[in-house]
Amino acid sequence: MGIIRKTKSVTTVLQIFEEKQEAKSVVNLIEIVKDKMNKTTVYRILDRLEQDGIIHSFNGKDGLKWYAKCKGCSASHHSDKHPHFQCTECNKVECLSVEIKIPSIKNHIVDSTDILLTGQCEVCSA
Amino acid sequence: MGIIRKTKSVTTVLQIFEEKQEAKSVVNLIEIVKDKMNKTTVYRILDRLEQDGIIHSFNGKDGLKWYAKCKGCSASHHSDKHPHFQCTECNKVECLSVEIKIPSIKNHIVDSTDILLTGQCEVCSA
DNA sequence: CTACTTTCGCGACTGAGTTGCATTAACAAT
DNA sequence: ATTGTTAATGCAACTCAGTCGCGAAAGTAG
Numbered sequence: 001m002g003i004i005r006k007t008k009s010v011t012t013v014l015q016i017f018e019e020k021q022e023a024k025s026v027v028n029l030i031e032i033v034k035d036k037m038n039k040t041t042v043y044r045i046l047d048r049l050e051q052d053g054i055i056h057s058f059n060g061k062d063g064l065k066w067y068a069k070c071k072g073c074s075a076s077h078h079s080d081k082h083p084h085f086q087c088t089e090c091n092k093v094e095c096l097s098v099e100i101k102i103p104s105i106k107n108h109i110v111d112s113t114d115i116l117l118t119g120q121c122e123v124c125s126a
Numbered sequence: 127m128g129i130i131r132k133t134k135s136v137t138t139v140l141q142i143f144e145e146k147q148e149a150k151s152v153v154n155l156i157e158i159v160k161d162k163m164n165k166t167t168v169y170r171i172l173d174r175l176e177q178d179g180i181i182h183s184f185n186g187k188d189g190l191k192w193y194a195k196c197k198g199c200s201a202s203h204h205s206d207k208h209p210h211f212q213c214t215e216c217n218k219v220e221c222l223s224v225e226i227k228i229p230s231i232k233n234h235i236v237d238s239t240d241i242l243l244t245g246q247c248e249v250c251s252a
Numbered sequence: 253c254t255a256c257t258t259t260c261g262c263g264a265c266t267g268a269g270t271t272g273c274a275t276t277a278a279c280a281a282t
Numbered sequence: 283a284t285t286g287t288t289a290a291t292g293c294a295a296c297t298c299a300g301t302c303g304c305g306a307a308a309g310t311a312g
Contacts, residue, residue: 152299169301
């Protein structure tokens, strides 16, 4: 059970994700809201939102943790198999709706799949 | 050009990768060689070995950097498209030789592909 | 052996993420 | 609306991976 109270901070963070359908690194988020709330609060809100399946997280190429909200997100259907794309020029990260098939691995049980593609996005490759 | 001199430290690190064909996190490596060399040295050797294509690196689920030496590694053919598998029980990481096909993404140029699978390995799922 | 240059060790530092605790603010019940 | 409960926040101190600068040590070529 993540979010129980709808505080101003929670609303602020959620708005950021709803405005644009793109992923944000925690560092980036903290920077955006730095005069509205403490960094600890940002970390905690993100944790709770993720527990509730409202947003999902993954690790960027830079080693930082990134968060995004996408249509498929929900508390029940938490297995996000969609790949992420990080642009090496503008550094933006998008969720891709492409389906990538993972062959079953002999003698292994696969629980989760993290796929991160890097390259140039639509804007930067033009 | 990474490695220029074959020092004792370099040899020690290389031996670890040659003994077992499994990936090691930097933290783990530092622990293993902690009374033979300094942690800064370990970081620097790994950087150089990677530049030369002798080993390759990727980010684990834990956010740590992992390194591995595998057959396909070479300075020229540096694009390692093979997936990695991290066991959620014993925490070991293996390089998989499975080929995973990434569909081309519209209006995007894909340079690299990082795939990390998590689950239970052969030993732990038995 | 000597001279040159890479590599190493050490200590201090950076920056992401965490923790403990006192304070504040949601929310439910009265 | 007031009160009581407890989740949520702010703050400061902390942890830990990874980096940096610099003087000392060890490779390597001649």
